[in-house]
Amino acid sequence: MTESLPADQQGGQFLGRALAPEGPVVLRIADDTLFDLTDEVATVAGAVARRHFSGGRVIGPVSAGLPAGWTLLSPIDLQCVKACGVTFALSAIERVIEERARGDAARAGAIRATLEEKVGSAIRAVVPGSEAAAALKQALIAEGMWSQYLEVAIGPDAEVFSKSPVLSTVGTGAPIGVRSDSTWNNPEPEVVLIVDPRGEIAGATLGNDVNLRDFEGRSALLLSKAKDNNASCAIGPFIRLFDDGFTLDDIRKTTVELLVEGPEGYRLEGTNAMAEISRDPADLVRQTMSEHHFPDGFALFCGTLFAPTQDRDQPGKGFTHKVGDRVSISAPRLGRLTNGVTTSRDAPPWEIGIAAFIRNLASRGLIDRI
Known part of the structure; x- marks a missing residue:
């Protein structure tokens, strides 16, 4: 587990999840120590909403890792x-390439060179949703270069x-x-x-x-x-x-x-x-x-x-x-x-959906701590 954490983890506050034999548990890392928060708050979504905890049950130093039989999970649950x-400008160009290549990777190289030359610098120079972006849109439409991907790249709506x-x-x-x-x-x-x-x-x-x-x-x-x-x-x-x-x-x-x-x-x-x-x-x-x-x-x-x-x-x-x-x-x-x-x-x-998760919390007497 330590290889997954940042080098400055001792100065930070972290939330995570693990699958223990009894079911999912909420983890907290602080002061180089791993805590189990589940008895206080049984979901990460609830912990994020609160962001204040009494501390949790000490599992041990971070260097010792998870207890035997526990597996680290994605750190979100009900979100x-x-x-x-x-x-990003580059991702906008790549999405247009995909669109024009119709999903054919073999055609991407030639299209990429043309689009980068004609569109790349222009996209990087404007703020999305600005008057300059609107003017660029009209210019690209006139040149037949417009795309639905450019709309979300430089238009007002992400x-x-x-x-x-x-x-x-x-x-x-x-x-x-x-x-x-x-x-x-x-x-x-x-x-x-x-x-x-x-x-x-x-x-x-x-x-x-x-x-x-x-x-x-x-x-x-x-x-x-x-x-x-x-x-x-x-x-x-x-x-x-x-x-x-x-x-x-x-x-x-x-x-x-x-x-x-x-x-x-x-x-x-x-x-x-x-x-x-x-x-x-x-x-x-x-x-x-x-x-x-x-x-x-x-x-x-x-x-x-x-x-x-x-x-x-x-x-x-x-x-x-x-x-x-x-x-x-x-x-x-x-x-x-x-x-x-x-x-x-x-x-x-994928087997632990919402119903299975709630049933597990209920069997452990944790429903009121979601």
Whole structure:
């Protein structure tokens, strides 16, 4: 567990979850000590909403890890899982490439060169929703270069979608799933904001918004098939709560690093620098809240700068996952999220849904502590 935590974990406050023999438990890390909060608050959603605890039952020093028979889970439970897309200029260009290539990776290289030359610098130069962005839109329409992806890249409204059902996310160490019929896909290393029921950003963690480029490229209406599949949403390792030493400004300066290690010796590295995001994280939360109510809060993927174009097998075919890939996503103050790649068909089935979770809490006398 210690290899998943940031180097400065002794100065931070963290929330997480584990599966114990009796069922899911809520974890807290503070002062280099691991605590079990479950008897005080039985869900992470409830703990985030409160953010004040008596301490919890001491499990032991962080260096000792989890008790025998416990497995680390995704650090969220009842929160909705939302995501914002096309929040970086590069990702906007890559989405247009997918659209124009109709999901065919072989056509992507030639389209990429043309779009970057004609659109790339222009997108980077404007503030989304500004008068300059509106003028750029009209110019691109006149040139036949407009796209629905450019609308959410530089228009007033961010793209916000539902990534994954409640309780379906997987944590560090678990397999992540890619649809078995996808031939062009990639990891998306992202910062995930944790928002309480009042709409306040309580903290942050890391996420992998596993994406099927071939499906979304064929039609934006296939977004749900491209994004929401068994084991296709990884979050973790822990939620780092904001405090005097770790704030939203630290998130704005965060650089997320990605490493993919293939079973054949392939290696792919990338970064996601939050300083280059087109829309401020606080604005993404505001747009996600909109006219909604989230009584259990939500987790929000902020989008990624990273879009892999490095060839893997054949020149011009770019990157796609293989079963057996090992994906590591890390940030200096958030830790490391590591998952092995399998197919969504072969990944462990999602079995602890809302009903099973509530039944388990009821059997343990914890319903009134949600």
